[in-house]
Amino acid sequence: MNNTTKPNNLAKPFLKWAGGKTQLISAIEQHLPQHISAIKDLTYIEPFIGSGAVFFWFVQKYNIKKAIINDINTDLINxxxxxxxxxxxxxxxxxxxxxxxxxxxxxxxxxxxxxxxxxxxxxxxxxxxxxxxxxxxxxxxxxxxxxxxxxxxxxxxxxxxxxxxxxxxxxNLLATSKLLKNVTILNGDYTETAKHANKNSFFYFDPPYKPISKTSSFNAYAKDNFDDEQQNKLAAFTEQLTTKEHFWLLSNSDPKNLNPDDLFFDELYNKPANTILRVKARRMINSNAQKRGEINEILIMNYPIKML
Structure with missing residues (x-):
């Protein structure tokens, strides 16, 4: 799937999406596994595809042998x-x-x-x-x-x-169709994606976000909310991937934006292999324009990184 498309014909996300990751790509790129571009037969797996901003960027930049995308949202996957x-x-x-x-x-x-x-x-x-x-x-x-x-x-x-x-x-739809030609598209629980992993797999997780305020819950994008219990189950799943020596990176909202003492993710992902970082992002979706601005988002990964 190595990119041979001319830069001006690159496929890009075809949806507007609350929490889309375009603005985080630079930070994600800086914190990928070292030498990821040199990994042969790399498999890219994204269990919560959403609008796919990171997917579109990643598979057109790196030498991907196989890509798997998934989402529980049947209408989106259609x-x-x-x-x-x-x-x-x-x-x-x-x-x-x-x-x-x-x-x-x-x-x-x-x-x-x-x-x-x-x-x-x-x-x-x-x-x-x-x-x-x-x-x-x-x-x-x-x-x-x-x-x-x-x-x-x-x-x-x-x-x-x-x-x-x-x-x-x-x-863009035609460019996206071409990009998706050799991509496996799944519609189910995120844990099913593990069946498609191999020794050279990289997972990127962009789950429904933990709300960053008491009124900004954008995670009801399937009929069953992705609550704290679901966040705990996802953390347990990432530990299974670590045990199998699969690389993964996860992004989420930072609860400390609302409450400086909220260490939900710090405690949930406090494992020896994990690194937790906070990066700056802009909150673009808010009915009150004055509440749009710079916030922290969390990046969590299970591999060593070069501190900048």
């Missing part, structure tokens, strides 16, 4: 599979949605169109192309590009009031 296997049909449907949306001159009409497509999406028909197109359309037109569902697994993010958002990026 989008990846449709882009991989039927990009032209998806582009056709998205072009139609974009044309119809742009033709609406008034905000109320655009909102009604959005709500109509949100309802159609929530019906969950067996039309994989339509479902994928609605997913992308809603992502580009909903409030702040959030993905959130209620206890009935119904998408419930409100209208975003955008006049002319980019709904169909045909060039």
């Amino acid at each position: 989008v990846y599979k449709v882009i991989k296997n039927k990009p032209e049909k998806l582009i056709e449907k998205l072009t139609q949605l974009e044309r119809e949306y742009y033709a609406l001159a008034f905000e109320e009409d655009r909102k009604n169109f959005f709500l109509e497509k949100r309802s159609e999406f929530n019906v969950k028909s067996d039309k994989e192309i339509d479902n994928a197109a609605f997913f992308i359309f809603l992502n580009r037109t909903c409030f702040n590009g959030l993905y959130r569902v209620n206890s009935k697994n119904l998408f419930n993010v409100p209208f975003g009031k955008y006049i002319k958002p980019k709904i169909c990026d045909a060039q």
Whole structure:
């Protein structure tokens, strides 16, 4: 999967995503295993793919023999599979949605169109192309590009009031389809990804974040919340990977942003092989613009790093 694509044709994330990792890539790159670029037959595994910012960057930069991506969100994984296997049909449907949306001159009409497509999406028909197109359309037109569902697994993010958002990026969808051609796409529990690991595997974990304030819970993106118990189970899973000598790196929000005495992750990942770092990031998604700003995020890894 070594990149031979021209730089201006590189695939990039096709979704807006709360907690997307584009801004963390520089910090992640600085803290990868030493000599990772020299590892032969490297397998990249991302158990919580989301919008895939790190995946897109990693597999186009390093010499990857195999890549596995996974997510519990069936609707999201359907989008990846449709882009991989039927990009032209998806582009056709998205072009139609974009044309119809742009033709609406008034905000109320655009909102009604959005709500109509949100309802159609929530019906969950067996039309994989339509479902994928609605997913992308809603992502580009909903409030702040959030993905959130209620206890009935119904998408419930409100209208975003955008006049002319980019709904169909045909060039990027085709580049992404090409990139995904040899990627294994899974839809299940993250622990299942371990079956695809080998001696030269690197795992990147971007789980639903622990909320950084009492009101900023963006982790209800599947009907079952990723609570503290789930964070504990994930930590136990990473220990299993360490025992098997697989490299892994995990990112999460820093609870100390809210409470300086909160050592949740420091205590949870306090293992001999692990290193815990705090790096600066910007919180871009908040309904109150004054609350957007620089915060700490946590990087945890199970291998030695060169301290900068």
